[in-house]
Amino acid sequence: MLPFIRPDLAQFTAYTPHPEIAKDSSSLLLGPQELDRLDTNESSFDLPSELKQKLAWTYQEVIEANRYPNGDHAQLRQAIAEYVNESANPLTSEFDSTYISIGNGSDELIRALLIATCLQGQGAVLVANPTFSMYEILAQTLGIPVVSVGRSKADFEINLKSAQAAIEQSYAVSNENAAPPIRVVFVAHPNSPTGNPLTVAEQSWLESLPPHISVVVDEAYFEFSQTTTVSKVLERPNWIVLRTFSKAFRLAAHRVGYCVAHPELAATLEKVRLPYNLPAFSQAAAQIALRYRHVLLEVIPQILAERDRLTRAFAQEAKLQTWPSAANFLYLRLRSTTGSTKDLEAQLCQTLKSQGTLIRQTGGGLRITIGSPLENTRTLDRIQSILASAWLRR
Ligand SMILES: *Cc1c(COP(=O)(O)O)cnc(C)c1O
Numbered sequence: 001m002l003p004f005i006r007p008d009l010a011q012f013t014a015y016t017p018h019p020e021i022a023k024d025s026s027s028l029l030l031g032p033q034e035l036d037r038l039d040t041n042e043s044s045f046d047l048p049s050e051l052k053q054k055l056a057w058t059y060q061e062v063i064e065a066n067r068y069p070n071g072d073h074a075q076l077r078q079a080i081a082e083y084v085n086e087s088a089n090p091l092t093s094e095f096d097s098t099y100i101s102i103g104n105g106s107d108e109l110i111r112a113l114l115i116a117t118c119l120q121g122q123g124a125v126l127v128a129n130p131t132f133s134m135y136e137i138l139a140q141t142l143g144i145p146v147v148s149v150g151r152s153k154a155d156f157e158i159n160l161k162s163a164q165a166a167i168e169q170s171y172a173v174s175n176e177n178a179a180p181p182i183r184v185v186f187v188a189h190p191n192s193p194t195g196n197p198l199t200v201a202e203q204s205w206l207e208s209l210p211p212h213i214s215v216v217v218d219e220a221y222f223e224f225s226q227t228t229t230v231s232k233v234l235e236r237p238n239w240i241v242l243r244t245f246s247k248a249f250r251l252a253a254h255r256v257g258y259c260v261a262h263p264e265l266a267a268t269l270e271k272v273r274l275p276y277n278l279p280a281f282s283q284a285a286a287q288i289a290l291r292y293r294h295v296l297l298e299v300i301p302q303i304l305a306e307r308d309r310l311t312r313a314f315a316q317e318a319k320l321q322t323w324p325s326a327a328n329f330l331y332l333r334l335r336s337t338t339g340s341t342k343d344l345e346a347q348l349c350q351t352l353k354s355q356g357t358l359i360r361q362t363g364g365g366l367r368i369t370i371g372s373p374l375e376n377t378r379t380l381d382r383i384q385s386i387l388a389s390a391w392l393r394r
Pocket of ligand 1: 252255
């Protein structure tokens with residue numbers, strides 16, 4: 001390793017999307033377009049071509065390619081604030097653009113939040129695994145300590161006793177190794193990869209946290225779950241909601257995420273993010289997606305019906321353990337009488353891949369994105385016949 005690189009970075013590997021394709025693309029006869037890509041929780045539906053045409057028109061007639069984009073995202077922040085008002089429960093009109101900060105994907109905002117709260121030995125973060133891996137990865141690349149607790153094996157509720165103990169421990173006077181105190185708790189609602197929304201007990205524990213600990217509720221799948229904690233941002237300065245245009249809004253290619261937070265925090269995030277973090281084309285895409293949200297979100301009932309169809313079908317499989325999901329993906333595990341199922345799950349992924357379906361092995365199980373009805377049916381058929389075949393009977 002080059003001597004001027006931080007030694008602690010040696011343990012990291014660069015993020016590879018679709019690791020299954022990247023690993024040995026030579027052995028795959030199918031191009032990405034022909035695969036059922038059910039491994040990254042994007043929408044299977046592209047933007048309708050009328051909306052792409054509007055976007056192309058904006059590029060042709062409005063965007064000056066030679067100029068830096070709007071650096072304060074004022075218009076888009078205003079449009080997002082209106083959407084947040086309309087999506088809050090109860091409905092409100094209190095959110096305005098001062099509550100919003102926009103990132104190059106919500107990943108960028110996770111990093112901005114970590115910089116604003118924990119950097120320079122100021123704090124540690126708490127996560128409950130299995131969960132979205134970027135919280136931990138981004139914290140570690142910034143040298144921020146991560147405390148992790150577990151979840152219930154039955155329903156993936158956070159082990160609240162351990163979580164509370166971890167927090168008390170981090171603030172105890174006897175904390176002699178000078179580990180910084182926990183400043184941020186990250187939760188995904190619903191969680192990825194397990195699909196469960198926050199329970200009443202989890203929510204009330206999060207609400208019980210003192211003002212010097214911030215609570216980040218990642219609502220990347222809000223449009224599928226239709227349950228949100230965003231109105232708490234108005235009551236509690238330490239409550240932060242993250243959302244994204246990468247999932248239900250079908251804009252993963254454009255990298256737009258946003259944060260709803262107390263105006264003082266939102267203003268701080270504006271200070272620590274990169275100046276022109278959001279390309280003009282992506283700002284335009286997000287504006288169009290919001291303006292035509294009723295069109296884009298129309299397919300959600302169909303995706304939820306498909307999810308329920310797959311849930312019922314997988315529940316019939318004796319070799320599978322399934323859980324209910326509030327998002328656009330399902331989480332499964334192979335049942336085992338003989339210990340670890342990790343290798344068998346890896347084999348199942350591999351076999352599916354050779355047949356043209358990508359799913360994700362993560363968090364001690366398998367995560368399958370709900371795709372188009374055709375993709376879902378193909379994937380279900382493939383999984384059923386693999387399970388019925390000899391290789392798992394041992
Ligand atoms: C997909 C996802 C995101 C979105 O990340 P972007 O950077 O906005 O694409 C955030 N959080 C969770 C839990 C996710 O699954």
